[in-house]
Amino acid sequence: AQSVTQPDIHITVSEGASLELRCNYSYGATPYLFWYVQSPGQGLQLLLKYFSGDTLVQGIKGFEAEFKRSQSSFNLRKPSVHWSDAAEYFCALTGDGGSQGNLIFGKGTKLSVKP
């Protein structure tokens, strides 16, 4: 069965520190992978996506993610966190199995940033 697991429900980091949010997936073929961010009371904004090719993908706001097939992971990273990065982050996947692009989401990781 297809699934996305985000092991960390809540993470707190200090401003200026590095960040890594974990995402593991289960899928029978090569997935399409996404990270979205949601600020309080808002919809989801796409940070980055992996379709194929280079396994290290760059996104907006200084984020990057690395696809590791052997580990079934797609972790999100940022070298230096800003207070404005406090939000909830969702990893998601889809595939070409006729799902019309419907996304399967992880349950999210809430990021708090300490001054």
Place this chain on the structure above:
Amino acid sequence: DVKVTQSSRYLVKRTGEKVFLECVQDMDHENMFWYRQDPGLGLRLIYFSYDVKMKEKGDIPEGYSVSREKKERFSLILESASTNQTSMYLCASSLGGLPSGANVLTFGAGSRLTVL
């Protein structure tokens, strides 16, 4: 930029009322989706539509119906609202016509529904 607009940001309804949540996208997208978001459960798909008048059930369709009479508009209907339908509802759209996995979803800002 694609814009997905959900007409109501906040709604308060009473148990048993009929509720309409409206979603409009302005970029001629083929696919439209309704998700429900609850703390600790993430986003769950209620229904999606890949063409006018076409609809497919998602993971949690019970208690909901949808309508897509025009390409740009996708409505979610709660025939008789219940307290367990209190939630954040997110609409999304995607282009279509590609390998399905390559369709990036664009989300609206959400509609927070409270059923008393």
